[in-house]
Structure formats: C-alpha cells, structure tokens
Amino acid sequence: MTVMTVADVSRWFGNVVAVNDVTMSVGPGITGLLGPNGAGKSTLINMLAGFLPPSAGTVTLDGAPVWKNPQIYRSIGLVPEREAAYDVLTGHQFVVANAELHGLPDAGAAAQRALATVQMEYAQDRKIGGYSKGMRQRIKMASALVHEPSVLLLDEPFNGMDPRQRLHLMELLQAMGAEGRTVLFSSHILEEVERLASQIEVVVAGRHAASGDFREIRRLMTDRPHRYVISSSDDRALAAALIADGSTTSVSLDSTTETLEVDAVEFLPFAELVPRVARDAGIRLYRVSPADESLESVFSYLVAI
Amino acid sequence: MLNPTIVRLTAHGLLGGRRLLVLGSLSLLIVALAVLLQVFAGVNEADAADFLQGVSFGTLLPLFGLIIGTGVIGSEIDDGSIVYVLAKPVSRAVIVRSKLAVAVVAMVLFAVVPTILAALIMAGNTPGLAMAFGAGAVVAGIVYSVIFLLLAIVTRHAVIFGLVYALGWESLVGSFVPGARELSVQQWALSIIDAVETDGFVTAHVDLGVAIVLSVVVIGLFTWLAGRRLAAMTLSTEE
Incomplete structure (x- = not known):
C-alpha cells in the first residue's frame, strides 16, 4: 500500500511555469494523468520519479522525499517516454542488467519472470536496436517490473502501440492495479484513460483542472x-x-x-x-x-x- | 567499490560501436609512426622524447581523454538511457567510480600502452624512458578521464568545451605559456616523467610536488563533484 503525495507543487523553467500549484495524492489502483500535450504531465511524472526537484512544494512517497533519494527506487518502477534503451544489448541482457542494478538475489529468474509478464520471451535474444516501437515499450515495461515495485509510473505508455499491443498493455496494467499496486500513467487521449483508470487527474496548462472518478469527469465533460x-x-x-x-x-x-x-x-x-x-x-x-x-x-x- | 553491472554496461556502450574503431586505429597510428620513424629516420632518444611529448602527450592523451571520458556517460545522458541506471537504489558515487574505472582501463589500453610501445620501438636501448613515459601517461590518463567525465555530467556540450580545452589549453597554452603550465595536465605528466627518467630527455616546467598534489586534488575533487552532480541530475521533459 503505497501512496504518492504531491503537495502544493510548482515547477518553473526560467519564466515558464510548467506545473502550477498542484496538490494530489495517488494511491493503489490505476490513476490516469490526463491532459493535452505540453500540459505538464511529463514534468509531474519526472518530479514523482525523482528526476526533477519541485521549484516549490513537496513530492513524497509514503512520506519520504523522492528527490535525491535513490532508495525510493526499490519501490518505484519507471517507464520513461523516451525510447532509448541500450540498443546494443539484447532484451534479455537489458532486463537482467536492470535486475542486477536493483540488487536482486536471483537476477536471472526475476528477468525471466518480467519477460514472461510482458510476453517478450520470443524476442529476448534479439538486440533492442532491432525492436519495433511496441516491443521497445514492452521491454521497458519488463525492466520497470523486474523488482516487482509497489509503484509503477508510465509516461505516455500507449504512444506508438498498435491496437493489439495497446490492449495487452491495458490488461497488464489492470492486473497490476488489481494486485494493489499504485499505477500512474499519463496520456492525452481521453478514451485510453477512461477505459483504464478508476481515478483520473486532469492537468491543463500546468494546473490541476479536475480530479476524481472517471464518471464524474465524464459528466463534467458531457454536461x-x-x-x-x-x-x-x-x-x-x-x-x-x-x-x-x-x-x-x-x-x-x-x-x-x-x-x-x-x-x-x-x-x-x-x-x-x-x-x-x-x-x-x-x-x-x-x-x-x-x-x-x-x-x-x-x-x-x-x-x- | 564498483558496480559490476554498470562496468559491464559502460564497457558495452563505450566499445560497442564505431568508437572502438576510431580509438583502435588512432593508437595503431602512433605505433606505426614510431616504427616508420625508427626505420627511415633512425631516431635517437632525444627525438623519441620529443615525438612522444608532442604527439602522445600533446594530442593523443587529451583527445582520447575527451573521447573516452565523455564516452562512458555522455551518450547515455544524450539519449536518455541513463535513466535506467539512475532509477535504481545505487549510490551515485558508485555509478561515477564504476564509469571512471572503465574510462581508466580504456585509457591504459588505447593511450598508455601505445605510448609505451612507441617509446620501446624508438628508444629500446633506454627502457627507463619507456617506463617514465608510461608512468606519466597513466597519470595523465586518469586525470583526463576524471575531468571529461565530470564535464559530460555538467554540460550537454561536453565535446565542444572538451575540444577547446584539450586542443586550446593543453596543446597550445599549456605547452607554451609559462604561467598556465602550472594548471596543465600535460605539464604535470611531464613533471612525473622528468622525475622517473634520469637522463634529462624531458624538461619539466612544473615542480614534482605541485604536479602530484594537483593531480591528486583534481582526481579526488572532480570524482566527488561528479557524484554530487549526478545525484542532482534532472531529465529534460519538453524537447
């Protein structure tokens, strides 16, 4: 049971305010971070993942600050938006390396489990450089899941996926949410968020525009x-x-x-x-x-x- | 303490692509030049010392330091894949030390060993000279690795700044401007060479004590700084 808390958080880059006084708390289950491109979703996810200090406010994971605190990665799995992932390695080598970096006692077995979860065993011995976009997304997923984190952060995970891959990832995230993990994913596509997330946080132009159950948001949007x-x-x-x-x-x-x-x-x-x-x-x-x-x-x- | 996984990933990344080819052919070039000089020009010890000072210490070491020092982390930062290393419960100091270890080993293989070989080819009768140049090259190799590793963490334009520094400062200013020599890695290395070899083929402009203290300070301080900067590394979002 892990809760991420964003309290009075703002983040600016020079004169540009990317995130403006946002307060939210993300608990177990699937939460969708919805907003148009450039709304500040990635900035928020980077702050939640400990890769950006808030200019004001605090970001904590079960009360512990995430910025400059590498120990939190024991409970966080991160799927970044950028595709780059050690192209010269095979999928298997990459996931094993991630498991080793987490200091898992049996890195090989953990990697095999993660590869099976994302159904990438068939391509695990091919180099990542030759993967399709959807395969890369799945190998990134495997690397994020390898230490069975209680929190999973995904930045635009459905970008570039075909409908079948999309469906598979949705099922996977649903399973993770059902296991009581805290899953947060960002998207600019309402239908994706609506299908998957029980809780929706809407961010527009850096501001927290709406928060709540998807039916509530839907009603706001349709009424x-x-x-x-x-x-x-x-x-x-x-x-x-x-x-x-x-x-x-x-x-x-x-x-x-x-x-x-x-x-x-x-x-x-x-x-x-x-x-x-x-x-x-x-x-x-x-x-x-x-x-x-x-x-x-x-x-x-x-x-x- | 080093992290074997990071060492492995770094070595893979550093030597996996075309970089290996560039580094390998440049170091072969030094050895080939030495052979040609020896065969056709019949160089003596003094010529050999001049050659090594100019080519190896003036160009090869700073340039390889730049390629290797930035290569162990720069490309990962550029393409964003560093996130897979950073999103782990691994101390940032350990990450820096592991990457530094790979850089130093690569420097020894591609810059120090060819320098020693070239010295042996041209001045085989005076093995002390090769030993002295080897010692100087090891020190320069470590210091350059640390400097360029830090530079790659601090700025996205490490290669540009590094080139200005390596060619501008180390090759020109550090060689000719007296006051600046105190702060030139090349001069520190020459000071060590001067101390090791006793025949007077190399004249140092920097006191041995100063050279050793400055080398140790740069290695220690910059390694520590690199760890601190890595711990506070932010990942750009809007690109």
Missing part, C-alpha cells in the same frame, strides 16, 4: 453545451425543425459557408434527434461534425469551471 456544424440539402428547414426540440439551445445559419451551427444541451439526445428530424422532413444530411470536440476545448472547458 456542457455541445456545438455542431451541419450542412444539409435544406439548412433552413432543418434549423426550424431542430430548434423546435428541447435539446437544442440555439441555431444559427451561416449563409457564406452554407452551414448550420447548432448548440445542443446534451450529446446523446441530440445525436438521436438530428437524424430523426432530418428523416421526417425529408432532408438529406451532408455533414454533421462537432465543432468543439477537440480535447483542447474539452480541457479548456474544464479549466473554466
């Missing part, structure tokens, strides 16, 4: 007005039909681009409304696209609350 851009065979008739329904708050007709801009209260009823209304009125829909569904806008909405 806002949604804007859609629609073009159809008869925009004016469609506009009239849409505004008649309670799930639509405003409709505007843009004559230059010949599109409709529609604000909807909630996503689901609206998604059902549009095709029904169009069918009933005999209107052909050419395009229905969310105008502000980009993650950035979802996040900035969260920050604004």
Whole structure:
C-alpha cells in the first residue's frame, strides 16, 4: 500500500511555469494523468520519479522525499517516454542488467519472470536496436517490473502501440492495479484513460483542472453545451425543425459557408434527434461534425469551471 | 567499490560501436609512426622524447581523454538511457567510480600502452624512458578521464568545451605559456616523467610536488563533484 503525495507543487523553467500549484495524492489502483500535450504531465511524472526537484512544494512517497533519494527506487518502477534503451544489448541482457542494478538475489529468474509478464520471451535474444516501437515499450515495461515495485509510473505508455499491443498493455496494467499496486500513467487521449483508470487527474496548462472518478469527469465533460456544424440539402428547414426540440439551445445559419451551427444541451439526445428530424422532413444530411470536440476545448472547458 | 553491472554496461556502450574503431586505429597510428620513424629516420632518444611529448602527450592523451571520458556517460545522458541506471537504489558515487574505472582501463589500453610501445620501438636501448613515459601517461590518463567525465555530467556540450580545452589549453597554452603550465595536465605528466627518467630527455616546467598534489586534488575533487552532480541530475521533459 503505497501512496504518492504531491503537495502544493510548482515547477518553473526560467519564466515558464510548467506545473502550477498542484496538490494530489495517488494511491493503489490505476490513476490516469490526463491532459493535452505540453500540459505538464511529463514534468509531474519526472518530479514523482525523482528526476526533477519541485521549484516549490513537496513530492513524497509514503512520506519520504523522492528527490535525491535513490532508495525510493526499490519501490518505484519507471517507464520513461523516451525510447532509448541500450540498443546494443539484447532484451534479455537489458532486463537482467536492470535486475542486477536493483540488487536482486536471483537476477536471472526475476528477468525471466518480467519477460514472461510482458510476453517478450520470443524476442529476448534479439538486440533492442532491432525492436519495433511496441516491443521497445514492452521491454521497458519488463525492466520497470523486474523488482516487482509497489509503484509503477508510465509516461505516455500507449504512444506508438498498435491496437493489439495497446490492449495487452491495458490488461497488464489492470492486473497490476488489481494486485494493489499504485499505477500512474499519463496520456492525452481521453478514451485510453477512461477505459483504464478508476481515478483520473486532469492537468491543463500546468494546473490541476479536475480530479476524481472517471464518471464524474465524464459528466463534467458531457454536461456542457455541445456545438455542431451541419450542412444539409435544406439548412433552413432543418434549423426550424431542430430548434423546435428541447435539446437544442440555439441555431444559427451561416449563409457564406452554407452551414448550420447548432448548440445542443446534451450529446446523446441530440445525436438521436438530428437524424430523426432530418428523416421526417425529408432532408438529406451532408455533414454533421462537432465543432468543439477537440480535447483542447474539452480541457479548456474544464479549466473554466 | 564498483558496480559490476554498470562496468559491464559502460564497457558495452563505450566499445560497442564505431568508437572502438576510431580509438583502435588512432593508437595503431602512433605505433606505426614510431616504427616508420625508427626505420627511415633512425631516431635517437632525444627525438623519441620529443615525438612522444608532442604527439602522445600533446594530442593523443587529451583527445582520447575527451573521447573516452565523455564516452562512458555522455551518450547515455544524450539519449536518455541513463535513466535506467539512475532509477535504481545505487549510490551515485558508485555509478561515477564504476564509469571512471572503465574510462581508466580504456585509457591504459588505447593511450598508455601505445605510448609505451612507441617509446620501446624508438628508444629500446633506454627502457627507463619507456617506463617514465608510461608512468606519466597513466597519470595523465586518469586525470583526463576524471575531468571529461565530470564535464559530460555538467554540460550537454561536453565535446565542444572538451575540444577547446584539450586542443586550446593543453596543446597550445599549456605547452607554451609559462604561467598556465602550472594548471596543465600535460605539464604535470611531464613533471612525473622528468622525475622517473634520469637522463634529462624531458624538461619539466612544473615542480614534482605541485604536479602530484594537483593531480591528486583534481582526481579526488572532480570524482566527488561528479557524484554530487549526478545525484542532482534532472531529465529534460519538453524537447
């Protein structure tokens, strides 16, 4: 049972504030650190991993400071975002070396266990330099798991993985979380975090924008007005039909681009409304696209609350 | 105390790629030059001493110190793989000492041994000369390893700064400017050579006591500093 605590932590680089007064506590189970690129996720993970001192505030692991305290690595497994990993070594040599550096009594057996966990035994005698991106990710995982740490930190672990590898890693992390380990991973993809994490911490522009259960975050994200851009065979008739329904708050007709801009209260009823209304009125829909569904806008909405 | 795993990883990294080829061919070049000089020019002891002083101590040792000293840690820092060594419960001082040990062994193999061989080829009748140059080369090799290892930890531009230092300071200033000689590794080494060989082929500009004290201070202080800096190493995130 290991808890990482981030208390009033800020980190700035020169004039740039990368992390701004963040306080959070990460306990057993899977926590997703969600935020757009450049939000400060990696900076936070580096501080949690003891590779960056906070400019202000404290980062502790079960009460012990992580900065300049190599002993904490007995309980931390780190999967960095960068791919470099001793390309001249074979996967097996690399994981064994990691086990030895941890001072494990039987480094060979530990390495074999870790390689089996990430299903990399088949390629363990090939050089890492020849690995695909997904294989590298898995060998990095093996090196982080080799000492069976109680905390696992992963920086953008799903980047560059194909769907099958992604699924396998998700299952692996789920298993680790179920064993009571503290797993923290960062991602800029909402669906990944939502599928995996029971606890979500949202970071936007260095600030801790939201924290909690994924349903709560999801509700925050969905209960806002949604804007859609629609073009159809008869925009004016469609506009009239849409505004008649309670799930639509405003409709505007843009004559230059010949599109409709529609604000909807909630996503689901609206998604059902549009095709029904169009069918009933005999209107052909050419395009229905969310105008502000980009993650950035979802996040900035969260920050604004 | 050394960590055998770090020694192994470092040796792998240092000699795994093209670096081995560069180092090996340069050290062979020194030996080949000595053979050519001996065969075609018929050098005497004084010529041999001049040659070794200029080529081996003026260029080979500082340059190899740069390649090897930064090579044992610089590339790992550059590509970020150092994180796998640092994210372990291993004392930072042990990491530095292990890497330093590899650097020193490589310096002996690629710079000290060729220097001794060249001395034996050109001045085989005076084995004392080879011994003296060997002793000087060992000291210079260790000091350079420490200096460049620290430099690689302190700055990402270790090779540039190292080149300016090795070629600018050690080769030019340290050889010719009297006041600066006191702070030149090359001159410390020459002082040791002068003390070991008794025939007066090498003239030292730095007092032996000063050379020994400064060498020991640099080795001790810089090794300690390297450990301290490694303990406070941050990994860049936004690139």
